[in-house]
Amino acid sequence: MPASSAAQPSTVHVAVAVICHQARYLLGFRAAHQHQGNRYEFVGGKIEANETPIRALCREVHEETGIVIDNSPKRKLGRLQHDYGDKRVCLHVYEVRLDAVQYAEHQHQAQGLEGQTLTWVDKEALIAGRYPLPAANATILAWLELPSVITISYPLSAFATARDPMQAWLAHHERLAPKTAVYLRLQTDVAAATTAIDTLLHLRPDIYAIVPHTVHAATREITHLNQRTLLAWQAAPDSVDIDSERPLLLSCHDEASIDAANQLAQQRLNNGLSPVVGLLLSPVCATQTHPDASPLGWAAWSALAARADVPVIALGGLHPDMAEQAADYGAYGVAGIREFQPALII
Ligand SMILES: Nc1nc2c([nH]c(=O)n2[C@H]2C[C@H](O)[C@@H](COP(=O)(O)OP(=O)(O)OP(=O)(O)O)O2)c(=O)[nH]1
Numbered sequence: 001m002p003a004s005s006a007a008q009p010s011t012v013h014v015a016v017a018v019i020c021h022q023a024r025y026l027l028g029f030r031a032a033h034q035h036q037g038n039r040y041e042f043v044g045g046k047i048e049a050n051e052t053p054i055r056a057l058c059r060e061v062h063e064e065t066g067i068v069i070d071n072s073p074k075r076k077l078g079r080l081q082h083d084y085g086d087k088r089v090c091l092h093v094y095e096v097r098l099d100a101v102q103y104a105e106h107q108h109q110a111q112g113l114e115g116q117t118l119t120w121v122d123k124e125a126l127i128a129g130r131y132p133l134p135a136a137n138a139t140i141l142a143w144l145e146l147p148s149v150i151t152i153s154y155p156l157s158a159f160a161t162a163r164d165p166m167q168a169w170l171a172h173h174e175r176l177a178p179k180t181a182v183y184l185r186l187q188t189d190v191a192a193a194t195t196a197i198d199t200l201l202h203l204r205p206d207i208y209a210i211v212p213h214t215v216h217a218a219t220r221e222i223t224h225l226n227q228r229t230l231l232a233w234q235a236a237p238d239s240v241d242i243d244s245e246r247p248l249l250l251s252c253h254d255e256a257s258i259d260a261a262n263q264l265a266q267q268r269l270n271n272g273l274s275p276v277v278g279l280l281l282s283p284v285c286a287t288q289t290h291p292d293a294s295p296l297g298w299a300a301w302s303a304l305a306a307r308a309d310v311p312v313i314a315l316g317g318l319h320p321d322m323a324e325q326a327a328d329y330g331a332y333g334v335a336g337i338r339e340f341q342p343a344l345i346i
Helices: 053-065 100-106 123-127 137-145 166-173 190-203 227-235 255-270 298-305 321-326
Strands: 012-021 024-027 043-046 073-082 088-099 117-120 149-152 181-183 208-211 222-225 248-252 276-281 312-315 333-336
Touching: 012 053, 012 100, 012 137, 043 053, 043 276, 053 088, 073 137, 073 255, 117 123, 117 181, 117 298, 117 321, 137 276, 166 190, 190 208, 222 227, 227 248, 227 255, 248 255, 255 298, 276 298, 298 312, 321 333
Parallel strands: 012 088, 149 181, 149 333, 181 208, 208 222, 222 248, 248 276, 276 312, 312 333
Antiparallel strands: 012 024, 012 043, 024 117, 073 088
16 A cells, blocks of 8 residues: 555545446445444445455445446545544545446345445535545545546647637637546636636636636636645645635645645645545547657556545546547546547647
């Protein structure tokens, strides 16, 4: 286990399976006598000595529901430590996708093998908080809201040859597909970027906006911090003014920045601030946009991603259709510029 997750001896490590089929999610219900009783829960339980989190996940799901998930696609969401006062837990959370046959077999199973109630619920109702869960699960729900395909805007400099570069930037990004999740990175001065982002989001209120932390746009879903800012925060936390109300997406390129991201994620949890919902980890492959950056390749990318305590999105030379392949290496999702939006016409 990575150093960042090293927990105190009294911490109970728990494997948590966020079992789903399309937008339906499986919840158990904790009996009154259990810790955090009378609440819904994701299926899971304690990781035994010498057991990996994935092994524990498969065992617990089988013991509690009879569902065999050994070969089901699993996506690491993250790890989080939570202190309930009477008990300190470290949840190791994976999303497990059931296929249509498994879902058909279990969708009417109202009771688990340990007598607990089982319920399939819609993702929307789950996220909206209609099913009371233990407090630590708020972060899991925030992770589940992170889009798994993220478009990164072109920088303003890509339109430098246009008569009016800012108008050209706006005209291009106005053509994004409906409800695109987009990291609006203009790489220009803060005032100009703020105006452009506000204008775009006024024209396209359906866009799910991820906005750099320096930009004070009126609307945003997520605030983004680049690696430089993340490391500056780690060196001197008071030197960086970070949005406390919105979820954070962080950019990382190496081990040191992932450790800083884990530190910030835990600090946000400890202080009850809006959580770190993900990392953009790059570059996986060579890209035309950053020809000077040396690619990590999938093997090194995967090892770094495993170190992160939050969902990790792969970036660098990818295509939206590569989400499944990326998931095999531990990615929550994929992001990119060129292949993720309409072609540039200047
Ligand atoms: N299974 C599960 N446990 C969760 C979730 N969220 C959360 O904070 N927990 C906590 C509650 C418990 O303290 C711990 C899970 O422990 P457990 O279910 O194996 O063990 P337990 O002590 O409740 O029951 P037992 O097996 O000892 O009878 O993790 C969740 O979504 N699912």
